[in-house]
Amino acid sequence: MNILVEKPDFRAGSIGKFLEFFSKIKKEDSLALISHIDLDGIVSTKITNEIFHTDLIKFVDYPVFNLNLLEDLKLQGVKNLVITDLYVKDEELINKLNEFENVLIIDHHQFIRDFNSSKISFINAQDYCAAYLCFYLISSIKEIEHYDWLVACASISDFLFIKNEIWLKEIFEKYGDKFSIKEGLIDQNGKFWELQWYLSLAIIYSKESNLKDVYYSIGKDFGNMGDLTKSAKVVEDYIEESLIKFEEEKINLRNGFFWEFIPEFKVGSFISNMISTKYTDKTILIARPSDKHYIFSARRQDGKENMDLLLKSLTKNFKDADGGGHIKAAGGHVSIKDKEEFKKLLGIEIDKL
Template sequence: MNIEIGNEKRFFDFIKNLDEKDKIVLISHVDLDGITSAKVVNAVVNADNVKILQYDEVDEKLAEKLKIDGYTKIIISDMYVEREEILKAMESFAEILILDHHPSKDWNSDKTTHLKAEEGYCAAYFCYSLFNKVQNIEKLDWLVASACIADFCNVKNREWIKAIFEKYGIQTGGYMNKLGFAYDDISKSEIYRVQWDLGLAIIFFRDNLKRVFESIGESFGDIGDLKEHSSKIEKEVERAMDEFEEKRIEFEGGYFFVFNPRFNVGGLVSTMISTKYPDKTIMILSEKENGYSISARRQDGNVDLGLFLKQLLQGLENARGGGHRQAAGAYFMKKDLPEITKRIGLQR
């Protein structure tokens, strides 16, 4: 795995210089990759506080709160920072470590250490590969493998994941999830079930993600009682999948679908649909209070979705978006829905 931004020496220097006087906050993303990254990092640094946040929650208001709370070190995992102003605000009172895999500017400075993994590796695996050199944290390898599968980042590190399967005696026999989708090769496994249940729990406990973070243990598959809450989310996903087939709108190269879910299942639904239509750009719009969120997926990688969404939203008020080539997300205001549909040339 190549490091495209930054270098290991600066990472090791940052970790080596942590001491008991530091007050450390760990910030990570709201999906399984982000929560797993936080578990991996925290197994070594034992942060004073862990915050599981959306991208747009990392802003100047957060920086001001962290300053008031007296944090001297900020560790950010699985989160890309878009604006320099946010980092400058944080650098005024703390040193920062960013470990990520999203396309990004190089934010390295005297106060910020920024490392980015090459495309194809998830943040959890990147964090694990670094922190396992500081301290043996192989007890979390099963969780990291789950995050790799959940993030569709299980190809470049295929041999490592196979070794994890062998370690735990996991068979790769045919597995079909509860919504009827078969997954090939290593995803046909017990680890797939673990990441599926964790993914549903993350949606169910959206307003209390610390509950998910704290429920994950060290032994293989130890996720406490999180699985008990999955059925409600499965029903919502199943409803959305059926509704997509009935109400999707075709545009050149893909499908467009707007719905108003009870739970925040847009990302999961778009991922599930994209496995069924791998050569299509899938755009799932979830209605919010003042706007719409977009979950975009395309499995064959023939469209750079991060760039696609940035161009789609260009010039729109309070719009933001970006991500990877095969998976990206965005938000725009309700008044701009007609402009969005115009820009992608929707056809029934």
């Protein structure tokens, strides 16, 4: 029995733009897939690669999704690019993309403008995870029903399960789970909740260079994640300890909390989801330093503060900085040398909230 994949309302591009891209791809031309380091990114890649069959896969975070990355790929002779679950932040990057022969971008973040061109097929719909958009588009070419459970997992981990609720209900039932939302959140006792939880933790456990192991460990049959559960459990314990630390170290702000911590694993944005689920009426800002950047995530579950705008405004006057995302969840970074200045500004901004 086929479960109908409802058509998303596209804000940019269309299924026609996707088919046009696909028809232009020659098998002999090198094609690279670029996606985000999270479950939505990995699932999007699994699905798109059902039709592109490439081993040239890059999982990146925003600081690495830049001109250098694209230039490196060009030097390697890559002619075609498929980018999923990443927003293109500026005109410079758009210009660089236009230097490739064919580019497909499937994304669900806010975007600066519709940059579809003769070379770029840009497809955007919002309030769905990127994996769902990929699933809808690729389904028009190939039977990929075996990955429906992974798309459901990505919808949950990205907090985007309202617009495709009817579809999700059917997928949950198909695998003997029950889809239920309480106060805007998915019931955390079911099979799907547990699956996306362990998959996300396994991604966090992996260093950037090992992400392809995670990618290849995930199988086609329901719940098949190889032996990723082992590494996921290590991170699970670590998160538990960190949440206790948050309560001890959080800095009270008028409208929420700020917390800086140097995690052993990249659990920053993951922990902010858990904390913001606990404090739904608070703006939660969690920051961590890395080699070159000061990286932060912002969450606000009740939607009374726009996280996309907040991080855009906080980062706009810094060089080598970026910020944005969704109303309820956003991320960003400034250069590590601007850390103290950013924190100062954060103090000022937060007082104003």
